Amino acid sequence: MSSLQLHFDVDGEDFTRAGEASGSIKRTLKELGLTPDIIRNVAISVYEGEINMVIHANGGMIDCEVLPDVINVLLRDSGPGIADISLAMQEGYSTAPDNVRDLGFGAGMGLPNIKKYTDEMEIYSTPGVGTTIRLKVYIK
Amino acid sequence: MKVCELCEKLELELLSGENSLGNDIKGCYCGDLLSWVMSKAESGDAWLTVMGNINSIGVAVLADIACIILVENAPLDADALKKATENDIAVLRSSKPAYDIAVSVSKLLGD
Numbered sequence: 001m002s003s004l005q006l007h008f009d010v011d012g013e014d015f016t017r018a019g020e021a022s023g024s025i026k027r028t029l030k031e032l033g034l035t036p037d038i039i040r041n042v043a044i045s046v047y048e049g050e051i052n053m054v055i056h057a058n059g060g061m062i063d064c065e066v067l068p069d070v071i072n073v074l075l076r077d078s079g080p081g082i083a084d085i086s087l088a089m090q091e092g093y094s095t096a097p098d099n100v101r102d103l104g105f106g107a108g109m110g111l112p113n114i115k116k117y118t119d120e121m122e123i124y125s126t127p128g129v130g131t132t133i134r135l136k137v138y139i140k
Numbered sequence: 141m142k143v144c145e146l147c148e149k150l151e152l153e154l155l156s157g158e159n160s161l162g163n164d165i166k167g168c169y170c171g172d173l174l175s176w177v178m179s180k181a182e183s184g185d186a187w188l189t190v191m192g193n194i195n196s197i198g199v200a201v202l203a204d205i206a207c208i209i210l211v212e213n214a215p216l217d218a219d220a221l222k223k224a225t226e227n228d229i230a231v232l233r234s235s236k237p238a239y240d241i242a243v244s245v246s247k248l249l250g251d
Contacts, residue, residue, distance in 0.1 A: 016219055019198035023227075026202060036183065036204065043202040044178045051175075051195075104191045109175035116179060 004028070004066040010050055012058030015103060021062045022047035032066065034139065041117040042071050042137050048110040049075040049133060055100050056080065057131065073118075073135040081127040089115065089123075141165045141248055143207045143230050146186065150234060150244055152209060155216050157230030163206040168245040170238045174199050181205065186245055188238045190214035192231075197223040207231070211238045 006028060008021035026043040046062060053060035057079025065072040082088045089111050096106030115121050120136035144161035147154055154161075166184035171177045172191050181187055183204035189196060192215050200208050207230035210216060216224070216231055224231050234241055 016194050018195065019202070022202055023198070040183060040202070040204055047198065047202050048175065048178070103193055103195055104172055104174040105195070107173035107175040109173070109179050113175055113179050 002068075004032070006062075006064040006066075008062040008064075010053045010059045010062060012054060012060075015054060015100075018050050018054045019047055021050050025064050029066070029071070038071070038137060038139060042073065045114045045117045045135055045137070046073060046075075048113045049073075049135075051105060052110050053077045053079070055096050055105060060130075067139075069139050071137045071139065073133075073137075075133040075135070076130065077132075078130040081129055081131055082123075082125040083127050085123055085125060143186075143232075146207070146245065146248065147232055149248060150241065152232035152234050155210075155231040155233055156221055156224040157207070157228050159228045160207065160230040163230065165206045165245070165249070167249070168242055170242055178203050188241055188245075190238075192216035192220055194219040194223050196220060197227065197229050197231075200224075200229050201227050205229075209234060209241055211236060211241055 011017055022043050025046055029039045057077035060077030063074040087093055091112045092108040094106045094108035100106050118135045119138045122134045125131040143163045165186045167182050169181035169185040170188040172189050177199055181203055184206050186207050187205045188209045188211050192210050197220050210233040213235045
């Protein structure tokens, strides 16, 4: 298997379409014959990133690269950024508005879940500029 | 235990996902906060919730949930039904509260 690149633009504030990128990545990984655990880890991580872009950043971009030994994901947005990343990484901390909580989001588990389901996670954020997250899930 | 057996034994209403009635149920998870579910639910769980929106279906797809059971007659909205049908997600419904259903599932699973 050589490399495979996937790119998605995520619409902001459209909760009915959130999940399209992660769903599509899941289908592709399934077609490539990867194990259910790896597929689930990538799919949940991308979904959390996608939801964060919709809730907080008015959308963004997702790039997924599948290599023989690793899946790399790049999540980028031009949203308000995260002032305190260590606080945002804590389970239960959320700045999601009430209308989003009514849909079942805003549990403060998004970034912790991404960390939990990936082998490597790097997050860079500048208030007023945006947030970039790089993920790696190894294909063992 | 298969989803169809659970459906029959607990007299659940089938709302979508006829093609997923053969899914194996390995466990059970109760919760309404979606990220919490994605963090804690296991693949193959029956998921008991009152959240019948399109995002619940997305979570079920991504987290490899065996079936969703809407408890206390919680509604499944039209967008969610459409997505559940498209993705073959079994959505069942009961008038009973989550606790009662969870106890029954536990007995049926034999633990």
